[in-house]
Amino acid sequence: MKKYRFGASFGDFVVTEMKEYKSRRVEGQESARDYRRGWVVWLAILAAMGALVVRLGALQLFEGGEYRILADENRIKKIRLAAERGKILDRNEQDVRTLGEAAAHVVGYVAEVNEEEVGLLRDAGQKYELGSQIGRTGIEQQYEDKLRGRDGGRLVEVNPNQEVVRELGHQEPQAGSDVTLTLEAGLQQTAFAALGRKRGAVIVSNPKTGEILALVSSPAFNPHQVTASSEFFNRAIGGIYPPGSTFKIVTTVAALESGKADGNFTYEDTGVINIGKFAYTNWYFTQYGRTEGVVGWEKALARSVDTFFYKVGELTGAET
Structure with missing residues (x-):
C-alpha cells in the first residue's frame, strides 16, 4: 500500500508567516526603542555638558573676581609688627613698670583685645586687631592712646605650606610716647614695703604742689600675671x-585764715571736752587716763590732741 506523506497545510503556512511577522515587528519595535533611548542618553549628556559650560562661564565672568580674592587671601598674608608701648616713668625717669606689685594699682596692666572688643573699637574709629594689646586699668588705660603707638606690618606671599616666598610690602611700627608721673620710685617701694600684706592704702603728697609722690594699695596684684582672683580694688x-586726724590740718587752716584763732592760741587739755550735750575725750586720756595740760598749735599737731581741735572747731564754726 502506497503511503502518502502529508506536507504542511496552507493554514500552517499562514500561521508560520504570521509568527515570523510578529517576531520581526517586535524586534523592530525594540530596536526603535533602543535607538530612542540612545538619543535620550546623548541628549542628557549634552545637556549636562552644556550646563557645566554655562556654570564655568558664569564663574569665570561673574564670580571670578571673588574667587581670585579668596585665592589671594590664601596666598597673601599680612603679618602684624607690634608697636612698642611708651614707658611709664617716675619723676627721676625710672620705669615704674619695673616696680611690679609695688606700683600695680597706679600703672595698671595690659591684655590682648578679644574679637568682640576689636569690633567695638573699630566702630569707634580705633584700629585694633586680634593680638593687639590694650590698657585695662590705671595709667595703662588712662593714657592708652598715647602709650600704644601705631602697629606696623609686613605683606608677604606664602606657599601652600604657609612659608614666606617673598615680601610685597613693609611698614615699620611707631613706638608709643612716654608718660612721666610725679611718683618717686624709691618712696613708692618704701610705702609698699611698710604696708606689707596688710589691707590698707598709703598716699604721700607734696603739700606745696599737691603732687603725688607715692600711692599704694594693698593687697596688690602682679601686673605681669593677672588672674581672675587678682586684687584690682584701689583702696587709695x-x-x-x-x-x-588728717582733717585736723583743715581745721587749723580754717581757724587761722578766718582769724577765729591766732598763732598764740592755747588750750588746757583735761582729757574731756563738753560741747553742747556731748562729751568728747582725747585719745591719750581714753587709752592711758592721762592729760596733755596746756597745748599750743605745735604740740597739738605733734601729739594729735583731739580736745584741742574740738575746741578750735567750735570756735571756728561750721560756716567758716
Whole structure:
C-alpha cells in the first residue's frame, strides 16, 4: 500500500508567516526603542555638558573676581609688627613698670583685645586687631592712646605650606610716647614695703604742689600675671574712709585764715571736752587716763590732741 506523506497545510503556512511577522515587528519595535533611548542618553549628556559650560562661564565672568580674592587671601598674608608701648616713668625717669606689685594699682596692666572688643573699637574709629594689646586699668588705660603707638606690618606671599616666598610690602611700627608721673620710685617701694600684706592704702603728697609722690594699695596684684582672683580694688582712691586726724590740718587752716584763732592760741587739755550735750575725750586720756595740760598749735599737731581741735572747731564754726 502506497503511503502518502502529508506536507504542511496552507493554514500552517499562514500561521508560520504570521509568527515570523510578529517576531520581526517586535524586534523592530525594540530596536526603535533602543535607538530612542540612545538619543535620550546623548541628549542628557549634552545637556549636562552644556550646563557645566554655562556654570564655568558664569564663574569665570561673574564670580571670578571673588574667587581670585579668596585665592589671594590664601596666598597673601599680612603679618602684624607690634608697636612698642611708651614707658611709664617716675619723676627721676625710672620705669615704674619695673616696680611690679609695688606700683600695680597706679600703672595698671595690659591684655590682648578679644574679637568682640576689636569690633567695638573699630566702630569707634580705633584700629585694633586680634593680638593687639590694650590698657585695662590705671595709667595703662588712662593714657592708652598715647602709650600704644601705631602697629606696623609686613605683606608677604606664602606657599601652600604657609612659608614666606617673598615680601610685597613693609611698614615699620611707631613706638608709643612716654608718660612721666610725679611718683618717686624709691618712696613708692618704701610705702609698699611698710604696708606689707596688710589691707590698707598709703598716699604721700607734696603739700606745696599737691603732687603725688607715692600711692599704694594693698593687697596688690602682679601686673605681669593677672588672674581672675587678682586684687584690682584701689583702696587709695576707691575706698571710702573717715578722714580722722588728717582733717585736723583743715581745721587749723580754717581757724587761722578766718582769724577765729591766732598763732598764740592755747588750750588746757583735761582729757574731756563738753560741747553742747556731748562729751568728747582725747585719745591719750581714753587709752592711758592721762592729760596733755596746756597745748599750743605745735604740740597739738605733734601729739594729735583731739580736745584741742574740738575746741578750735567750735570756735571756728561750721560756716567758716
